[in-house]
Amino acid sequence: MIIDLHTHTRPASTCSIMPPEELVQRVKEIGLDGVCLTEHNKVHDPTFIQDLSQRYGITVLQGVEMVTLEGDILLFSEHIPELLEEIREVISVRKIRGIVNQIGGAIIAAHPLRSVFLSQDSYRTEIFYKKIQEVCSRILLRWVDGMETYNGNDLDIQNLMALEVSRELNLVATGGSDAHCAKDVGKFFTIFDDGVSCERELVEALKEGRVKAGSREPLMERGSDK
Ligand SMILES: [Zn+2]
């Protein structure tokens, strides 16, 4: 089952120009099985999400994207309102881990390579692997259930590095378009071994690692552009 696990719609996410209906319509058009809305610090009424799912005949789920002291995360849970109630300001990912352990859910590091400084040199093997080691030591990655290795707003080199980091740390790897407009939807996605029909099943699949990151087009490999 193929789901775009990271998307933003308006007006819930002010940075997006895409209403939820347009997102779901687009996901259906390009042939994915489902989509997960991950607004910034906001949750939709679950009946609205269910209604979208029924109207368009695909799986529609939701999570939330949040800023922590150590970087952005995606939170997936069947209890997002309770989590938002507990997490009212920017706190450490360690504290969020504690709250999520109590309430239930999975934490995925969002675009963990975005802040890494890159240059033309970064494709050189030695520098490429040095940067990967730097990222592997990030505190953020100690407290998550997995990490986004493919993010639609990151460069191919960042996504390639993220994949290496996930392998090095043995972390579950997910993909999402991080789309803010229809044309970007489904650029990256997460492939689930089994069917996922609700947030609880989504969390289980992530925690058990029954997922992998997928890409619509092949990433530009290291060495193909120097
Ligand atoms: Zn973000």
Ligand SMILES: [Zn+2]
């Ligand atoms: Zn995002």
